[in-house]
Amino acid sequence: xxxxxxxxxxxxxxxxxxxxxxxxxxxxxxxxxxxxxxxxxxxxxxxxxxxxxxxxxxxxxxxxxxxxxxxxxxxxxxxxxxxxxxxxxxxxxxxxxxxxxxxxxxxxxxxxxxxxxxxxxxxxxxxxxxxxxxxxxxxxxxxxxxxxxxxxxxxxxxxxxxxxxxxxxxxxxxxxxxxxxxxxxxxxxxxxxxxxxxxxxxxxxxxxxxxxxxxxxxxxxxxxxxxxxxxxxxxxxxxxxxxxxxxxxxxxxxxxxxxxxxxxxxxxxxxx
Amino acid sequence: xxxxxxxxxxxxxxxxxxxxxxxxxxxxxxxxxxxxxxxxxxxxxxxxxxxxxxxxxxxxxxxxxxxxxxxxxxxxxxxxxxxxxxxxxxxxxxxxxxxxxxxxxxxxxxxxxxxxxxxxxxxxxxxxxxxxxxxxxxxxxxxxxxxxxxxxxxxxxxxxxxxxxxxxxxxxxxxxxxxxxxxxxxxxxxxxxxxxxxxxxxxxxxxxxxxxxxxxxxxxxxxxxxxxxxxxxxxxxxxxxxxxxxxxxxxxxxxxxxxxxxxxxxxxxxxxxxxxxxxxxxxxxxxxxxxxxxxxxxx
Amino acid sequence: xxxxxxxxxxxxxxxxxxxxxxxxxxxxxxxxxxxxxxxxxxxxxxxxxxxxxxxxxxxxxxxxxxxxxxxxxxxxxxxxxxxxxxxxxxxxxxxxxxxxxxxxxxxxxxxxxxxxxxxxxxxxxxxxxxxxxxxxxxxxxxxxxxxxxxxxxxxxxxxxxxxxxxxxxxxxxxxxxxxxxxxxxxxxxxxxxxxxxxxxxxxxxxxxxxxxxxxxxxxxxxxxxxxxxxxxxxxxxxxxxxxxxxxxxxxxxxxxxxxxxxxxxxxxxxxxxxxxxxxxxxxxxxxxxxxxxxxxxxxxxxxxxxxxxxxxxxxxxxxxxxxxxxxxxxxxxxxxxxxxxxxxxxxxxxxxxxxxxx
Numbered sequence: 001x002x003x004x005x006x007x008x009x010x011x012x013x014x015x016x017x018x019x020x021x022x023x024x025x026x027x028x029x030x031x032x033x034x035x036x037x038x039x040x041x042x043x044x045x046x047x048x049x050x051x052x053x054x055x056x057x058x059x060x061x062x063x064x065x066x067x068x069x070x071x072x073x074x075x076x077x078x079x080x081x082x083x084x085x086x087x088x089x090x091x092x093x094x095x096x097x098x099x100x101x102x103x104x105x106x107x108x109x110x111x112x113x114x115x116x117x118x119x120x121x122x123x124x125x126x127x128x129x130x131x132x133x134x135x136x137x138x139x140x141x142x143x144x145x146x147x148x149x150x151x152x153x154x155x156x157x158x159x160x161x162x163x164x165x166x167x168x169x170x171x172x173x174x175x176x177x178x179x180x181x182x183x184x185x186x187x188x189x190x191x192x193x194x195x196x197x198x199x200x201x202x203x204x205x206x207x208x209x210x211x212x213x214x215x216x217x218x219x220x221x222x223x224x225x226x227x228x229x230x231x232x233x234x235x236x237x238x239x240x241x242x243x244x245x246x247x248x249x250x251x252x253x254x255x256x257x258x259x260x261x262x263x264x265x266x267x268x269x270x271x272x
Numbered sequence: 273x274x275x276x277x278x279x280x281x282x283x284x285x286x287x288x289x290x291x292x293x294x295x296x297x298x299x300x301x302x303x304x305x306x307x308x309x310x311x312x313x314x315x316x317x318x319x320x321x322x323x324x325x326x327x328x329x330x331x332x333x334x335x336x337x338x339x340x341x342x343x344x345x346x347x348x349x350x351x352x353x354x355x356x357x358x359x360x361x362x363x364x365x366x367x368x369x370x371x372x373x374x375x376x377x378x379x380x381x382x383x384x385x386x387x388x389x390x391x392x393x394x395x396x397x398x399x400x401x402x403x404x405x406x407x408x409x410x411x412x413x414x415x416x417x418x419x420x421x422x423x424x425x426x427x428x429x430x431x432x433x434x435x436x437x438x439x440x441x442x443x444x445x446x447x448x449x450x451x452x453x454x455x456x457x458x459x460x461x462x463x464x465x466x467x468x469x470x471x472x473x474x475x476x477x478x479x480x481x482x483x484x485x486x487x488x489x490x491x492x493x494x495x496x497x498x499x500x501x502x503x504x505x506x507x508x509x510x511x512x513x514x515x516x517x518x519x520x521x522x523x524x525x526x527x528x529x530x531x532x533x534x535x536x537x538x539x540x541x542x543x544x545x546x547x548x549x550x551x552x553x554x555x556x557x558x559x560x561x562x563x564x565x566x567x568x569x570x571x
Numbered sequence: 572x573x574x575x576x577x578x579x580x581x582x583x584x585x586x587x588x589x590x591x592x593x594x595x596x597x598x599x600x601x602x603x604x605x606x607x608x609x610x611x612x613x614x615x616x617x618x619x620x621x622x623x624x625x626x627x628x629x630x631x632x633x634x635x636x637x638x639x640x641x642x643x644x645x646x647x648x649x650x651x652x653x654x655x656x657x658x659x660x661x662x663x664x665x666x667x668x669x670x671x672x673x674x675x676x677x678x679x680x681x682x683x684x685x686x687x688x689x690x691x692x693x694x695x696x697x698x699x700x701x702x703x704x705x706x707x708x709x710x711x712x713x714x715x716x717x718x719x720x721x722x723x724x725x726x727x728x729x730x731x732x733x734x735x736x737x738x739x740x741x742x743x744x745x746x747x748x749x750x751x752x753x754x755x756x757x758x759x760x761x762x763x764x765x766x767x768x769x770x771x772x773x774x775x776x777x778x779x780x781x782x783x784x785x786x787x788x789x790x791x792x793x794x795x796x797x798x799x800x801x802x803x804x805x806x807x808x809x810x811x812x813x814x815x816x817x818x819x820x821x822x823x824x825x826x827x828x829x830x831x832x833x834x835x836x837x838x839x840x841x842x843x844x845x846x847x848x849x850x851x852x853x854x855x856x857x858x859x860x861x862x863x864x865x866x867x868x869x870x871x872x873x874x875x876x877x878x879x880x881x882x883x884x885x886x887x888x889x890x891x892x893x894x895x896x897x898x899x900x901x902x903x904x905x906x907x908x909x910x911x912x913x914x915x916x917x918x919x920x921x922x923x924x925x926x927x928x929x
Binding site for chain 2: 635636659662663668669670682687716731734
């Protein structure tokens with residue numbers, strides 16, 4: 001049966017390949033197209049373009065911080081759900097699904113109005129200083145807060161899938177009966193077995209932060225995705241070149257993750 | 273006490289029980305506090321702002337339903353309906369094209385093909401936002417490579433339109449569908465096909481009476497997920513069409529960046545609440561479907 | 572649990588099934604290497620063998636899910652090799668997970684009737700009847716995920732019988748169940764089969780299951796038939812060393828074969844089986860090896876295992892080979908591990924086989 005369907009299968013795959021490869025190929029053609037033939041100027045100019053390095057660095061810093069924070073919050077929580085507090089599971093599940101119900105644009109609208117409370121109501125309290133501090137343009141903590149929230153559903157799913165594959169309770173009890181203390185049991189027995197899930201969660205968060213546009217743009221910061229957008233208005237070729245490169249970087253990261261023995265959970269956060 | 277005893281803890285029973293309870297709460301607490309602040313406050317702000325209005329002269333706020341009413345009238349309603357229409361059409365097409373692609377992969381015995389397509393889908397489902405918009409502008413925009421070489425302009429092609437957006441959205445929606453539906457297709461057991469044939473069903477009857485009904489929750493769930501993803505999308509549309517196509521996300525952004533009349537921020541919050549309600553509806557449909565399909569396919 | 576007259580009607584024309592020279596290769600592996608086998612009308616035949624011996628492939632060829640490279644499958648003398656799976660008259664029960672998850676028990680059983688265009692009322696009453704037959708008349712509205720493994724397999728059995736097939740195919744239907752359910756369900760399958768008188772093929776790798784349930788057992792090895800015989804004969808007079816060791820427990824004791832008799836454990840006994848004169852192995856069932864405590868004996872008990880009515884001793888003989896012996900519990904009292912003993916065989920013919928080094 002399966003054999004007879006092969007032509008059908010190749011037709012489907014061929015059409016899909018056409019649809020997905022043509023824009024990429026055309027983008028590459030677009031970037032090297034020059035009145036005098038072929039030119040790689042668009043690519044060589046990227047490095048020297050104003051804001052490229054600083055916006056990319058900002059995105060990477062935000063990504064690393066977000067990953068650290070989200071893992072510090074989530075790993076103890078999900079391990080605890082397996083070990084001591086199964087009754088909290090529905091609570092955590094709901095908390096981690098709520099961000100899915102609030103689209104980023106609505107979320108940022110809420111953040112904008114919260115940030116307005118600062119000058120409006122709190123200008124004479126110490127909290128005001130906090131409001132100013134989290135909006136520091138050189139490292140906007142408010143973006144980290146937003147990205148951690150947006151990453152929660154994906155990180156929860158990745159970690160939960162990883163934990164489902166191992167019996168945490170038995171692992172911990174085995175480690176404890178071998179003389180390990182509680183912290184030792186977690187660090188030496190549980191975390192190594194979660195390596196794939198942690199990598200997976202980290203990758204999903206990284207992809208989310210590097211590509212995030214909505215929140216950053218509307219709060220007035222310029223990480224990488226916003227920079228591409230701003231460049232696009234006057235340097236079309238270069239912005240497309242950067243887009244192509246950013247796709248290649250995502251590919252490389254995902255392949256590296258697969259190579260590092262990551263999980264099979266590829267449900268990625270999608271953003272349009 | 274007896275339950276504590278059955279667990280292999282060496283410490284005295286009572287203290288073991290107490291110790292176990294405490295870290296459980298403590299480990300989850302930071303997460304709850306964090307989300308209460310970082311998510312709870314903005315959510316409250318949306319809810320509060322959507323129902324309040326500020327008097328321009330006195331600065332006093334009062335509760336009102338006017339913002340919500342405004343968000344469901346005129347240009348705002350057009351934008352909301354435009355978003356729903358765009359998301360629904362993109363999601364239907366994404367599901368329709370994604371299913372055969374996923375089936376071509378799931379039914380294949382080639383592991384390499386499978387891995388390649390799934391990995392590519394993982395990347396492409398992520399390839400939304402600004403880079404995607406620019407890739408399509410370079411391909412099919414007014415000065416795009418295909419537009420120029422195929423002379424599409426003369427035939428009336430316009431990327432910066434409703435159908436242009438659909439075409440672009442499919443670029444990340446189809447891979448998302450492949451990722452969503454492949455596990456369900458893998459869950460179709462060979463025994464079901466054989467049992468159906470054994471009971472006198474033809475191949476077509478098998479698809480009609482067994483495979484499609486079993487896949488139905490996953491298909492519907494995939495559609496709903498695609499709808500939600502397209503509905504929330506902002507970056508692609510912003511980078512591509514500006515405000516040529518009326519979409520609720522673009523309206524909210526406009527209101528927030530002060531591109532429209534002053535005092536419209538609260539309408540933006542009302543629109544946001546509209547979006548939350550639609551997205552909430554989407555999840556309310558999706559989750560039970562997901563649960564049912566998991567029960568059928570992982571049994 | 573009684574078959575209705577409706578069911579009985581099918582039995583009057585129980586089918587004969589023949590496999591003729593079936594051959595099938597999957598890439599480099601030969602799944603079937605010229606299988607010849609005839610199943611008699613109304614017979615319950617077990618296909619027994621280690622995994623990869625081709626037993627499942629043979630069954631699937633009868634169901635129409637596999638096609639032989641050469642050879643033919645005949646039902647009542649008619650070649651059905653080219654008949655597509657959905658038009659074969661064979662009901663099949665799969666290993667597990669074969670119930671349609673979106674249909675309840677009644678609709679699962681009625682599925683085939685629905686495919687045939689039988690009216691809803693009629694097929695529902697027929698399905699209810701079949702559920703009654705497998706003892707699940709009250710579970711008709713349940714969905715597969717609400718049923719235990721044993722119940723699911725009963726419903727699968729009812730579904731397989733719904734179209735009144737001429738042959739019933741059972742592909743290790745008990746292997747996913749736990750021991751107790753396995754035992755009761757296999758007795759029920761047997762009773763049902765006898766009531767319906769339907770020709771049945773039962774694939775299993777569990778020799779105890781095959782021996783206890785089947786009229787005849789066909790032992791397969793590497794795509795070929797080793798022996799097809801009634802359980803008692805298979806156990807008592809295995810045709811080959813492979814059958815002897817696959818079916819039941821068998822110890823190998825070294826002996827010397829000469830002129831049709833064999834010198835073993837200090838006895839000279841008539842020999843059965845094919846082996847050249849000289850050093851051979853004598854194949855001995857545990858219940859045929861006699862062991863008694865003997866301070867001067869050359870054998871030594873190395874382990875004992877209590878099995879209820881009998882105690883199974885592992886005995887190291889004078890030459891170092893180990894053999895198993897079953898003794899009634901009361902006789903084994905003085906034979907703990909380490910006890911010196913003498914082993915002997917009853918005075919009758921023994922099965923010999925070429926010596927294997929191990």
